[in-house]
Structures are given as C-alpha cells and as structure tokens.
Amino acid sequence: MQLINDIQQILRQARQNAYRSMNQAMVNAYWLVGRRIVEEDQAGESRATYGKAVIKKLSDALQQEFGKGFSARNLEQMRAFYLSYPIPQTLSAELHTPDFQLSWSHYQMLTRIKDKEERAFYEIESIQNQWGLREMKRQFDSGLYLRLALSTDKAGTAALAKQGQIIESASDAIKDPYILEFLNLREHYRYTESNLEHELIDKLEYFLLELGKGFTFVARQKRITFDERHFYIDLVFYNRLLRCFVIIDLKIGDLKHQDLGQIQMYVNYYDRFVKLDEENxxxxxxxxxxxxxxxxxxxxxxxxxxxxxxxxxxxxxSKEELRKLLEDRSSGDDL
Structure with a gap:
C-alpha cells in the first residue's frame, strides 16, 4: 500500500535526521568540553601536573552523572580534539563551534593525524563521499593523500587540503600505485591475470572505492571485433565526472611496450566506434x-x-616510505 510506504519513508528520514542532529550536538559538546579544559590548563601554573589533576577530578565528577563516556582518556581525546580544531578566526570568542559534519568516531581518528593538511583532506573526502569510519581508516591506511600528493605539484598538494580530490582531467583520476590489499592476496602469491580480474570483480565495491570518484562499472572481458578477429578487454568503466569510458588492462609482472600498444588499440576502438560525439x-x-x-x-x-x-x-x-618520497620530491623542487 502506497500510503504505508510513504509514511514509513517519512519516519525513517525523521529518525535519520534526529540521529544526525543528536550526533552533531554531541560532537559540538565534546569540542566545547575540550575547549574548556584547555582554558583551564592555560590558567594553571604547572600545565603538566595541574592538567592531569584537573582531568582526573573532572572525570570522577562527570562519570557519576554521565557514565563511562567521560573517562580520563576520553576527556584527553576531547582536549586533543579542540587543539586539532581551534576556534576559526571567523568565529567570535563566545561558545560557537566549527561546522562539524562527521561522527565523534571520525574525529577521534582525525585528531590522531598530525599533519594539518592531511587531516583536512580526509575530513573533506569523508564528508563529500560519505565515508564511514571503516572506509576512512582504509583510505588513510592505504596512504591515499600521500599517493595523490606524489602525483601533483606543490600547488596541487595544497589544494587537496582545501578542496579534496578534484577531478577535472584524465590525469586527476589516475593513481600510482593502486592499493588492492582488500583482495587478501599474499605479496608473493602466484596468480594469473584471470585470477586477479576475478578477485577484483568479486570485490567490485572495494575496487570502485579505490578507483576514486565518479567511476561506474560497465563490463568485464568486453569483446571487440574487427577483421574477423576478437579481442577481449579486461575491465571497462565509465567516469561520470570526466564523461568518458575508462578501460583497464591487467598485467602480471613488469610492463612491456607491447602492453601500451595493446591498450592504445583498445582506446582507439572505443573512441571511433563506441563513445558518443558529446563524450570525452x-x-x-x-x-x-x-x-x-x-x-x-x-x-x-x-x-x-x-x-x-x-x-x-x-x-x-608503508606511509613512512610514501612520506619520504614526498619530502624528497619537495626538497628537489626547492633546489
């Protein structure tokens, strides 16, 4: 019955809105708690000793009324949260808060990211792509920010922290390397290109997340034919932001020049016989x-x-290795 379906949807949406509002209210409250603790720290004569004593006394009092969520450790996290997101210059000194749009669990993890630009990137991407905590952690563990930073110049790296990943050209959508740890293949495990393709399709949702923004799946082993000869393209995607087909050919081992010739043939075929005139x-x-x-x-x-x-x-x-590559590149730019 349509009436029942409509009312169910209204109530589900209302429940989601209420949860979202409650979550934001709690995140704002934790930021204000952290701010007040920092203010008290700054008033103490010996910040280390005085601060620990204040946290312990505060924790004991709050847990009596509000429960275990206000342990000394959690209060320290609220303090660190405020220090990571201090009052923006656009806000007055009154009890205003920044515009927090993620869950407290998200911000607990973000607070542990020391680099401000890297932290801002993962916050923006989590909001724009609606990443849950698990996906944000996976993207951080795979070094997404560092991989993207390695593929652009200093201006592009700075833009990542302000806007997230912007897809305007083909090169913007390309990563090097792609991280496929979700396949659970051992590092030196022997597998074929067919095995790799099968595993990627089997975990297509994860692969689409690794490919990045705007990708949709089209086909696997797509057959193209000319001069009575058949060729099979491993994977075909479409990127809605770039408005073009994206063909992926999987290779085991080192790249050979013949591999580039083969992918060029596939691209030429799609450009001449498949893509529409208005597509890129x-x-x-x-x-x-x-x-x-x-x-x-x-x-x-x-x-x-x-x-x-x-x-x-x-x-x-290893994010340490990725950071070193980024630092080495930056040092080279300064020469």
Whole structure:
C-alpha cells in the first residue's frame, strides 16, 4: 500500500535526521568540553601536573552523572580534539563551534593525524563521499593523500587540503600505485591475470572505492571485433565526472611496450566506434606490478592525455616510505 510506504519513508528520514542532529550536538559538546579544559590548563601554573589533576577530578565528577563516556582518556581525546580544531578566526570568542559534519568516531581518528593538511583532506573526502569510519581508516591506511600528493605539484598538494580530490582531467583520476590489499592476496602469491580480474570483480565495491570518484562499472572481458578477429578487454568503466569510458588492462609482472600498444588499440576502438560525439576521449590504464618510467615516456607520445601505466600493490604501503618520497620530491623542487 502506497500510503504505508510513504509514511514509513517519512519516519525513517525523521529518525535519520534526529540521529544526525543528536550526533552533531554531541560532537559540538565534546569540542566545547575540550575547549574548556584547555582554558583551564592555560590558567594553571604547572600545565603538566595541574592538567592531569584537573582531568582526573573532572572525570570522577562527570562519570557519576554521565557514565563511562567521560573517562580520563576520553576527556584527553576531547582536549586533543579542540587543539586539532581551534576556534576559526571567523568565529567570535563566545561558545560557537566549527561546522562539524562527521561522527565523534571520525574525529577521534582525525585528531590522531598530525599533519594539518592531511587531516583536512580526509575530513573533506569523508564528508563529500560519505565515508564511514571503516572506509576512512582504509583510505588513510592505504596512504591515499600521500599517493595523490606524489602525483601533483606543490600547488596541487595544497589544494587537496582545501578542496579534496578534484577531478577535472584524465590525469586527476589516475593513481600510482593502486592499493588492492582488500583482495587478501599474499605479496608473493602466484596468480594469473584471470585470477586477479576475478578477485577484483568479486570485490567490485572495494575496487570502485579505490578507483576514486565518479567511476561506474560497465563490463568485464568486453569483446571487440574487427577483421574477423576478437579481442577481449579486461575491465571497462565509465567516469561520470570526466564523461568518458575508462578501460583497464591487467598485467602480471613488469610492463612491456607491447602492453601500451595493446591498450592504445583498445582506446582507439572505443573512441571511433563506441563513445558518443558529446563524450570525452577514452582513457586507458595498464595496471602492472612494476614499470620503467623511461619505457613509458619513450613509448607514449609527449602530449599523451589518454594512456596511463600504474602499478598496483596487494599489501598496504608503508606511509613512512610514501612520506619520504614526498619530502624528497619537495626538497628537489626547492633546489
């Protein structure tokens, strides 16, 4: 009955709105608690000793009325929350709060990210993409911010912290490396390209999240035919933001120049026989375990905007190594 369905939807939406409002109210309250603790810290003569004593006394009093959620550890987290998100200059000194749009669990994790720009990036992306805590943690553990920062210049890195990932050109949508730890393949496990494709399709939701914004699945083993010869494209996607097809060819081992020639053929076919006139040129990505940057540079045209070669890893990367690469690149830019 339509009446029942309509009223059920109204009540579900009202429940969601109420939960969202309650969650935001609690996050705001925790920020204000943290602010008040910091103010008290600053009034004490010995911040370390005085601060611990204040936290312990406050915790004992609050737990009597409000329960275990106000342990000394949790109060320290509220204090750290405020220090990570101090009063914006646009707000007055009265009890105003920033515009918090995520859950307290999100902010507990974000507070542990020391780099301000990296923290801002994950907050923006979580809001824009509606990441739950689990997905935000997965993206952080895979070093998404660092991987994107490595693929752009200083201005682009600064923009990540202010706007998140902006997809305006083909290169904006490409990562190197792609992290496929969700496949649970051991680092040196022997598998075929067919095995890899099967696992990616089996965990398509996770793969779409790793690909990034705007991707939708179209086909696997897509057959194309000309001159009575059949060819099979591993994976075909469409990116709604770029308004173009994205073809992915999977390779085990090192990239070969023939692999780039093959993906170029697939891209040319889609551009000439599949894409509509109002759609943008097709993008081709070869996903390989390793590649020679020199081989890629020499094989592809200088003005290439369509063909990309990216590595993939089946284990989480070391963020320390990614940070060192970013620091080394930044040092080189300064020379």
């Amino acid at each position: 040129p097709t993008i081709g990505i070869v996903l390989c375990q390793d590649k020679s940057e020199t081989l890629v540079e020499i094989t592809l045209p200088e003005n290439n905007q369509q063909i990309f070669a990216s590595r993939y890893q089946t284990v989480l990367p």
